[in-house]
Amino acid sequence: xxxxxxxxxxxxxxxxxxxxxxxxxxxxxxxxxxxxxxxxxxxxxxxxxxxxxxxxxxxxxxxxxxxxxxxxxxxxxxxxxxxxxxxxxxxxxxxxxxxxxxxxxxxxxxxxxxxxxxxxxxxxxxxxxxxxxxxxxxxxxxxxxxxxxxxxxxxxxxxxxxxxxxxxxxxxxxxxxxxxxxxxxxxxxxxxxxxxxxxxxxxxxxxxxxxxxxxxxxxxxxxxxxxxxxxxxxxxxxxxxxxxxxxxxxxxxxxxxxxxxxxxxxxxxxxxxxxxxxxxxxxxxxxxxxxxxxxxxxxxxx
Numbered sequence: 281x282x283x284x285x286x287x288x289x290x291x292x293x294x295x296x297x298x299x300x301x302x303x304x305x306x307x308x309x310x311x312x313x314x315x316x317x318x319x320x321x322x323x324x325x326x327x328x329x330x331x332x333x334x335x336x337x338x339x340x341x342x343x344x345x346x347x348x349x350x351x352x353x354x355x356x357x358x359x360x361x362x363x364x365x366x367x368x369x370x371x372x373x374x375x376x377x378x379x380x381x382x383x384x385x386x387x388x389x390x391x392x393x394x395x396x397x398x399x400x401x402x403x404x405x406x407x408x409x410x411x412x413x414x415x416x417x418x419x420x421x422x423x424x425x426x427x428x429x430x431x432x433x434x435x436x437x438x439x440x441x442x443x444x445x446x447x448x449x450x451x452x453x454x455x456x457x458x459x460x461x462x463x464x465x466x467x468x469x470x471x472x473x474x475x476x477x478x479x480x481x482x483x484x485x486x487x488x489x490x491x492x493x494x495x496x497x498x499x500x501x502x503x504x505x506x507x508x509x510x511x512x513x514x515x516x517x518x519x520x521x522x523x524x525x526x527x528x529x530x531x532x533x534x535x536x537x538x539x540x541x542x543x544x545x546x547x548x549x550x551x552x553x554x555x556x557x558x559x560x561x562x563x564x565x566x567x568x569x570x571x572x573x574x575x576x577x578x579x580x581x582x
Contacts (some may be wrong), residue, residue, distance in 0.1 A: 314368040316386030323380030332423035339415040354418050382416040451494045467551040468538045474545025477581045486521035486579040521579045544581040550574045
């Protein structure tokens, strides 16, 4: 089974591909539907692209001589190939390719602009400008393979979520936490209730915090003594309360939900599942799919 699902989030092909080489029209062939093409490398004996396949490889795009963008990761996954939907559609060219092929395709820029594609300011409608693609295919993922991997992915996710829930439940029980989780599994323990203004959208806040995993390992803190005692002290960092305007700074959702409507002077412990933290991403010393615990002091709310 091809291990490609980590790239499940796909970008639109036309928005991200580009090329650099020279492709004057008289050196390229043209299909009956008007797609310009030229094969640089051909591997006819290999697996051919079919409708529904996802291609893996590298590519680039330029508008005439101006490079727009490149993708150089050879394991990048592209959206499913479909039947051509208009004369000169890139899909016609993709369906001609095999694993190991490298080809150049030219498409009338006007036909793409008429279908909603945005171009740089130097694009001039009605002048015959072309968008050129260079694509090298290193592998093909069939629809059946993709569907199987997607099914396995969701099964694994469900299993991890169940394991997470058990870990959090055990943590709550062991630490004799009396708070009740909300509908998303977030626990907010009020260790000390403040009496100042509440955290609300648009207000400036200052918050001291310490973040740790369920096993107690501290991964971040605003407090220098705690950083030093947990061997995560950074001499280049300025320690002290985190200050920000609520609603403007991108923070993990569990944090935002936990502190909203809490008054200044409060001290909280927030326990969140990974879905409200960093999810399947590995961030620094935080493993993927990790529940998080934050000890928070709301120093001020203005």
